[in-house]
Amino acid sequence: MDEERKTEPAKSLMKGLVAGLIGGLVATAAKTMMEKMYPPRTHGEPDPPAVLAQKLAGHQLSASEETAAVETIHWGFGALTGAAYGALAEFYPAATAKDGAGFGMALASLTHEGALPAMGLSAPPEEQTTRERTSEMASHAVFGMVTETVRRVVRKTLG
Template sequence: MSRNPTRFDITRALFVGATAGLAASFVMNVFQEAVEHFGPDDGGDDSGAEPATVQAAEGLASMVGADLPKAFRPAAGSAIHYAFGAMLGAGYAVMAEYEPRAAAGAGAGFGVTTAIVMDEAAVPAAGLSDAPWTFPLGTHAYALVSHLVFGMTVDAVRRGLYRAMLRVRF
């Protein structure tokens, strides 16, 4: 059952969703670092290429006529990762305001969709990674589980923030 949210509902959803997206980006990073300790096939790209987030940061810098110093590349890549997580979280929360069924599955559907759209389509289409069929199945599974962690964390934090706001009559 969809509804017609007010401007306040949308503004609140943007704030809550962006906050949830930041938290979920952090949890996703922690998850990925933990998985790296389980073996050599961590789903990473062994080609020596910069991570997609770093490549995106370099692309943004060059668009404004700047050169991204090598020392700043990891931080710039993290900034891209967190900014994108906040944006995705905000979008998810607004979507859930309009159509509460979008939040069914505790964010799992959102996580799977994010993995498919971003890792399998948008990132390769932008030239930030090789084509999906060039990666082993384990890499796809790693990305899918990482994005499930992201999506489910966004949903859990979003719901928790809404509950907290109700308690303080925000």
């Protein structure tokens, strides 16, 4: 009796990037919704993208300028990290472990516990509230899982 073998599609950097980018955009929407339900900053702490936008501009931004800059940074970062993840997953499938939750948690650790405090865009982890840290970790786990789910579907569709 012949067994059908599943054939894995040929590895493609471009398809991995596209699938990850789409996954990252959908995941950014999911993370945004999650943060509306369980916000990380509840005591008037500034949003890191807002602090970055002010630093990059070198002057006080108007409310509409700040909103546009924050949205651009937020969605751009989600798309770029999703694309990078998609490329990594294409050639290193172990990166998709835990259905993407590991990716999301690693991203939270690298950004909210490492790069953002180092750049002066947020408080160091030891000064962050428990709520802020748990919200960030939970919303990033959702980001990673949604990125992986969408990436997998899109990648399969691309062949």
